[in-house]
Amino acid sequence: MSETAELLISARWVIPVEPGDPVLEHHSVAVQNGRIVAVLPRDEARLRFAGAKEHTLEQHALIPGLVNLHTHAAMSLMRGLADDLPLMQWLEQAIWPAEGKHVSAPFVRDGTLLAAAEMLRGGITTCNDMYFYPDAAAAAFDQIGMRAVVGVTTIEFPTPYASSADEYLRKGLAARDQWRGHPRIGFALAPHAPYTVTDDTFSRIVNLANELDLPIHLHVHETAHEVSEGVHQHGMRPLARLEKLGIVGANLIGVHAVHLADEEIAMLAHYGASVAHCPSSNMKLASGIAPITALTARGVRVGLGTDGAASNNRLDLFTEMREAALLAKVSSGDASALPAARVLRMATMDGATALGMADSIGSISPGKYADLCAVDLSTIETQPCFNPVSHLVYCAGREHVTDVWVGGEAVLKHKQLLQKPNSELLAIARVWQNKLGN
């Protein structure tokens, strides 16, 4: 059998995430046509793929590209615009008025470019995005070489983007049609939240999700106020209403899921739904601590999200991994809760599975896209290194990411983005800083 690979990426440690939790020392990942063809010992790889170009990472851990299961990428342009407020004051008094004034296709294109650059620099190769002008967002992700699931966003109030649920859905679905078949850009249905979407619109979304086989990406049970208001308005808790409407299913990505009763955890498990856990945003908006230990104990899949840069204020999954682990331990009183390998799996494979992409991303496995992230563990602050998985979650940060590939294409080399110069991105940020600052 003749085997070819155009690229071998050889690393001190290859951490494939599945199957099992192995740490492979001095291994190589062979890549052909954007996909992984083999994971094997380095010496064997050099013989078997003699013609391949080799990229050597002597002191690095090579991990699957991280999957950001919830973000609003273009909100990077509103980073630090409104801090230290709880969710509804933050939205109603600061963010929604600013969005009403500034959001446009160029805003979304530029904000998404900036966010995608930040995410790639931090080892995030795929994100699940929910924002206005999905077509502009898709174009930005494509331009910079990132993989993204873009939301067909729906909210029941008018914005510069659309004036009715019908128009949001029509425009979002038209964008999806336009990007169909793209190897890196996919779509999800993205109703904003139970308090901003009507029963009729949720019913339409259920039908569309079934017809088009799309995930449903939805903020849910983020605050105690959301739950009590839901009871006041609809006579039942939001998740009960969503279950009645058919929204709760295996394709649901419920974002935040902070305030859950035991029966609601059981309900999510029963339907095979996923949760996008966003620890920084939940802490910064004082929303609460999501019951991740209880969710995972019942078998609910949990991925990690950054939320937008206006409520975090970083798009950094290394921080989210560390916080997820520490919050699980302190809130359960159990230091063994969410060990490092489990958290790394949440930030990779579990996010991929939640997006319906388990066969194409999330682990370093033959047949999957070569979405990879190299983390330098040779620095002063990462010494000594007895266990690279421990370091990835508890010690290293996004500043240790040196090289990133998406579909076998290098997008970050020696910490430099290859598709866009930093100077161009900084100039874009300056323009919007001036506009939003006035």
Ligand SMILES: CSC[C@H]1O[C@@H](n2cnc3c(O)ncnc32)[C@H](O)[C@@H]1O
């Ligand atoms: C309809 S586009 C997305 C919409 O969501 C707003 N948003 C950002 N972060 C949060 C959050 O944590 N909970 C609820 N809504 C959020 C964003 O500003 C857009 O208006």
Ligand SMILES: [Zn+2]
């Ligand atoms: Zn959000």
